[in-house]
Amino acid sequence: MQGWMGKTLEVDLSSGEIAFQQLDSNLARLFLGGRGLGARLLWDMVGPEVDPLSPDNVLIFCTGPLTATAFQTSNRFSVTTKSPLTGTVLDSNSGGSWGMRLKRSGLDALVIKGRADQPVYLEITPEGASLKDASHLWGKTVPETTLELGQGPGRNVLCIGPAGENLVRIADIMNDGTRALGRGGVGAVMGSKNLKAVVVEGEEKVGFADRQRFRFVRYEASKQLTASPLTSQALPQFGTAGVLNLVNIIGALPTRNFQQAQFERAEDISGEAIAESLLVRKSACWACPIACTRITKTAHREGEGPEFESVWALGADCGIGDLEAITEASYLCGDLGLDTMSTGATIACAMELAERGIIDCDLRFGRADLLEGLIRAIAYRKGIGDELAEGSRRFAEMHGAGEYSMSVKGLEMPAYDPRGMQGQGLLYATSNRGACHMRGNMLGPEVLGLPKLVHRLQVQGKAGMVVLHQDAAAAIDSLVLCKFANMAVAEEYFARAVTAVTGVSYSTGDLIRVGERVWNLERLYNLREGFTRADDTLPRRLLEEPVPDGPSKGWVSHLPEMLDEYYRFRGWDENGVPTQRKLEELGLQDLAA
Amino acid sequence: MIDEQVFRQFQEIGRDLYVAALVSSHGGNLSMRFGDRVVIKRRGAMLGRLKEGDLIDTGLEKADSGVLLASTELVVHRAIYRATPALAIVHAHPRTAIALSLSRDEIVPIDNEGSYLLHKVPVVAAEFASGSAEMVERLPAALQEYKIAMLRGHGCFAIGQTLDEAFQWVSCLEESCQIILAAKSIDEPFLEYRKMSEDYKTW
Numbered sequence: 046m047q048g049w050m051g052k053t054l055e056v057d058l059s060s061g062e063i064a065f066q067q068l069d070s071n072l073a074r075l076f077l078g079g080r081g082l083g084a085r086l087l088w089d090m091v092g093p094e095v096d097p098l099s100p101d102n103v104l105i106f107c108t109g110p111l112t113a114t115a116f117q118t119s120n121r122f123s124v125t126t127k128s129p130l131t132g133t134v135l136d137s138n139s140g141g142s143w144g145m146r147l148k149r150s151g152l153d154a155l156v157i158k159g160r161a162d163q164p165v166y167l168e169i170t171p172e173g174a175s176l177k178d179a180s181h182l183w184g185k186t187v188p189e190t191t192l193e194l195g196q197g198p199g200r201n202v203l204c205i206g207p208a209g210e211n212l213v214r215i216a217d218i219m220n221d222g223t224r225a226l227g228r229g230g231v232g233a234v235m236g237s238k239n240l241k242a243v244v245v246e247g248e249e250k251v252g253f254a255d256r257q258r259f260r261f262v263r264y265e266a267s268k269q270l271t272a273s274p275l276t277s278q279a280l281p282q283f284g285t286a287g288v289l290n291l292v293n294i295i296g297a298l299p300t301r302n303f304q305q306a307q308f309e310r311a312e313d314i315s316g317e318a319i320a321e322s323l324l325v326r327k328s329a330c331w332a333c334p335i336a337c338t339r340i341t342k343t344a345h346r347e348g349e350g351p352e353f354e355s356v357w358a359l360g361a362d363c364g365i366g367d368l369e370a371i372t373e374a375s376y377l378c379g380d381l382g383l384d385t386m387s388t389g390a391t392i393a394c395a396m397e398l399a400e401r402g403i404i405d406c407d408l409r410f411g412r413a414d415l416l417e418g419l420i421r422a423i424a425y426r427k428g429i430g431d432e433l434a435e436g437s438r439r440f441a442e443m444h445g446a447g448e449y450s451m452s453v454k455g456l457e458m459p460a461y462d463p464r465g466m467q468g469q470g471l472l473y474a475t476s477n478r479g480a481c482h483m484r485g486n487m488l489g490p491e492v493l494g495l496p497k498l499v500h501r502l503q504v505q506g507k508a509g510m511v512v513l514h515q516d517a518a519a520a521i522d523s524l525v526l527c528k529f530a531n532m533a534v535a536e537e538y539f540a541r542a543v544t545a546v547t548g549v550s551y552s553t554g555d556l557i558r559v560g561e562r563v564w565n566l567e568r569l570y571n572l573r574e575g576f577t578r579a580d581d582t583l584p585r586r587l588l589e590e591p592v593p594d595g596p597s598k599g600w601v602s603h604l605p606e607m608l609d610e611y612y613r614f615r616g617w618d619e620n621g622v623p624t625q626r627k628l629e630e631l632g633l634q635d636l637a638a
Numbered sequence: 639m640i641d642e643q644v645f646r647q648f649q650e651i652g653r654d655l656y657v658a659a660l661v662s663s664h665g666g667n668l669s670m671r672f673g674d675r676v677v678i679k680r681r682g683a684m685l686g687r688l689k690e691g692d693l694i695d696t697g698l699e700k701a702d703s704g705v706l707l708a709s710t711e712l713v714v715h716r717a718i719y720r721a722t723p724a725l726a727i728v729h730a731h732p733r734t735a736i737a738l739s740l741s742r743d744e745i746v747p748i749d750n751e752g753s754y755l756l757h758k759v760p761v762v763a764a765e766f767a768s769g770s771a772e773m774v775e776r777l778p779a780a781l782q783e784y785k786i787a788m789l790r791g792h793g794c795f796a797i798g799q800t801l802d803e804a805f806q807w808v809s810c811l812e813e814s815c816q817i818i819l820a821a822k823s824i825d826e827p828f829l830e831y832r833k834m835s836e837d838y839k840t841w
Contacts, residue, residue, distance in 0.1 A: 504641070
């Protein structure tokens with residue numbers, strides 16, 4: 046088989062042992078790489094008895110068979126672990142160049158176990174892998190660490206900031222200085238291991254089974270990316286925040302902790318506003334023709350971002366319309382290693398609790414002046430920040446107000462109100478890592494008309510679309526490619542690309558089936574952890590409080606009607622447990638409890 | 639119960655198929671999958687004039703009384719849903735595509751739109767080409783790889799997330815086939831306008 050490098054690296058931080066191993070080719074064929082391979086390895090390594098912040102948890106960094114092939118967006122990689130925020134299986138993926146470099150260092154996967162006695166960093170070069178003292182780096186920000194470890198041509202740095210060191214449950218891992226493995230608290234797991242950074246070098250080439258066929262598929266994909274206004278105009282011109290006005294217009298932009306679905310200052314914080322007032326230039330990840338990244342400048346500094354979800358979480362969700370303040374808050378989250386989405390949404394939750402008199406402090410919606418102090422307090426666990434560092438669910442429950450955490454399975458929800466996008470609500474409720482718009486996104490069919498427009502408030506039939514989009518996303522996360530490429534390029538192109546690269550024949554149906562296998566494996570993992578049907582739900586507000594005004598006025602989520610159809614579509618029983626027949630179809634029968 | 643918005647989608651696509659001459663008065667059929675259920679056109683109903691009662695709701699895996707009324711091709715639709723990610727199926731009788739399927743194992747569009755959207759369409763053969771075991775075996779296999787496939791001498795089956803997506807592949811295929819036919823009648827050498835033209839056959 047070509048495409049995979051055939052090698053993994055296992056590092057035990059407790060013992061200092063470093064061992065290169067052969068990749069299990071059968072697992073690679075069944076789970077591809079990235080999220081799929083990570084979930085399969087995690088299944089064997091981390092059981093329900095393991096505390097996510099204990100040395101027994103692992104971090105599994107995976108590339109995929111398309112990584113570093115120069116197929117469009119083939120820069121990505123993922124990290125898999127048990128989440129300290131949700132207790133679920135968790136993978137988070139990121140772009141930039143680090144993933145490409147990890148593959149070129151000759152690795153399909155890097156597994157980190159144990160806990161070092163003192164802060165260390167891992168360096169992987171053509172000469173081998175070694176652990177080095179990181180005492181001098183502990184406490185430093187992401188930009189400082191990245192610079193000090195020599196990020197540059199041929200050498201890529203991945204690290205945590207102070208938030209990860211302080212075991213903040215919404216801490217992320219950053220790579221290449223500004224890209225984020227954002228969700229679920231992966232940074233806290235890395236911090237719990239006393240691992241500050243992983244530096245990779247390497248120039249190994251990926252093998253191709255059929256280079257000419259690969260060239261043709263890539264050429265055809267380039268036509269789609271060029272023809273789509275989304276990937277050739279909207280994303281390059283306005284970045285991901287280009288979608289903000291659109292979501293606001295239809296009445297699906299969660300505002301003030303989901304109390305409203307439209308934000309009166311949406312235009313002030315939109316992608317258009319960023320382009321007009323802050324944009325210095327656009328930038329792109331390795332091998333990406335889209336270039337959605339924003340390099341921006343405020344009165345105080347230059348930085349990367351903000352992304353749509355960051356603008357929303359630190360903006361509309363907190364009732365803040367000051368774009369400069371939001372942008373600087375986003376920069377700061379990146380510097381300190383915090384997930385912008387969970388950080389903004391947790392602050393929004395605290396604002397609502399304060400306005401309701403549940404907590405006694407001066408937090409109020411719209412208080413942009415408090416953002417910087419709050420973010421620092423979270424990262425360093427100071428004052429109220431120590432409570433917010435636990436994420437919105439634990440924070441709200443501490444104050445007897447769990448219902449005001451707008452989360453699913455403890456992961457804060459993204460920037461689409463499920464009452465105005467019925468399929469999106471089902472997607473959040475059933476997502477294996479908690480509420481997530483990247484585990485399949487109904488933005489395509491419900492808003493953008495991709496591949497075809499389906500009424501956003503339609504209920505019947507949404508289950509099937511959600512299943513298909515979830516399975517496709519799981520496959521794409523296992524290849525590992527960017528979801529934005531998939532907004533123009535259909536799965537049939539990815540199937541042909543991976544076939545051309547690996548020499549293993551994947552039809553479009555086979556590729557989706559890999560995604561279905563991954564989804565069911567993740568489901569089995571969560572069931573083993575004790576999750577049940579009762580966890581496939583949404584916050585009470587979204588099920589019972591109708592949207593107060595705007596185009597979605599009067600709507601609540603019709604989740605209960607969709608959930609039964611969803612389970613039937615998946616071949617699960619009424620409790621959401623995969624049937625034996627389904628597991629046999631997917632080759633997972635040996636993993637069932 | 640079939641949602642009103644869903645019924646309207648069947649009506650609109652059915653009407654468009656008939657108006658575009660992609661089916662005869664009582665030919666072709668449409669279906670959608672909902673969980674473990676399939677909604678399909680009633681046997682004998684006219685796609686161009688679908689009305690209340692013309693859609694049958696039956697099981698994906700298990701037969702029930704719905705099969706008494708369902709389209710002849712129900713067995714094929716079920717097999718396609720079981721084997722592919724399809725959420726909707728359009729079966730039509732595009733005339734030029736059927737004519738070309740008689741002499742070809744695959745149809746490779748030569749026009750820009752067809753090349754861009756379809757690349758290549760496989761032709762599968764079945765001795766008995768209506769609701770047969772051979773179709774059940776061969777069509778789902780082809781539709782794992784391609785979004786539309788021709789059944790030699792009979793018609794096409796297209797899949798999509800929605801009926802209108804599947805309809806697009808049918809409409810596009812017939813247009814491409816008409817262009818192939820027109821180009822043959824003009825009978826002049828083609829000037830190259832696509833890079834890697836020969837590679838479309840490998841799709």
